[in-house]
Amino acid sequence: MKTIICALTLTATLALPGATLAxxxxxxxxxxxxSLRAGFTPDPYRVSMAAGGGIDVYTDTPxxxxxxxxxxxxxxxxxxxxAGSLPLAFRTVSDRDTTLxxxxPDGSWWCDDDGFGDGDAEVRFNRPQSGTYDIWVGTFGGGTAPATLLITETP
Structure with a gap:
């Protein structure tokens, strides 16, 4: 699977009549x-979860x-x-192919598949903004899988 990172603002899409986010x-x-501040410990901060769900990002979202x-x-x-002067990265670790x-905080959307290698995803903000980051950990190919989300300031 090829590494793909994208960013966009959905303002124009959401202005269309009937446009909704899945x-x-x-x-x-x-x-x-x-809530984390630059220089947080432990680094990485780890969150165990079941990745995946019933929404296919490719077909069911704008x-x-x-x-x-x-x-x-x-x-x-x-x-x-x-934020401080450090980068902020979100990574996945799983036995299955995961996506992010x-x-x-500015409303832009970022996606990745395989950026952390071997089926794991990574989205890195070199100059992160202060504010709220909403994170979805997906599975490539459907279903659910045990996964760990890593939040780190270490490249």
Whole structure:
């Protein structure tokens, strides 16, 4: 699977009549939330979860075609982050092929499949914004799978 990272703002898409998001950052996160400040410990911060869900990002969302995986409507995890000078990265680790969909504080959407290698995803913000990051951990090819979300400032 090829590494694909995308970012976009859905303002224009959402302005279209009848346009809705299958994924909803306003819902309570499936596996909780945390507030982190630059320099947080432990690093990486780890969250165990079941990746995947019934929404096919490719066919059921207005995200671009290079965003893939199966996710739930609610984010899997929510991070409220106070930025400093360090980068911020979100990574997945699983025995299955996992994907990431992230709604950044500015409303932009970021996606990855295999950026962390061997079927694991990574989205990295070199100059992260302070604010809320809603994170979905998906599975490539459907179903669910045990996974760990890693939140780190270490490249």
């Amino acid at each position: 994924q909803n950052p306003g819902l309570r996160a499936n596996y909780g939330e945390i 995200l671009p075609a290079n965003c893939v995986g199966n996710i739930t409507a609610a984010p899997d995890f929510e991070v409220t982050y106070t 969909v992230i709604n950044a």
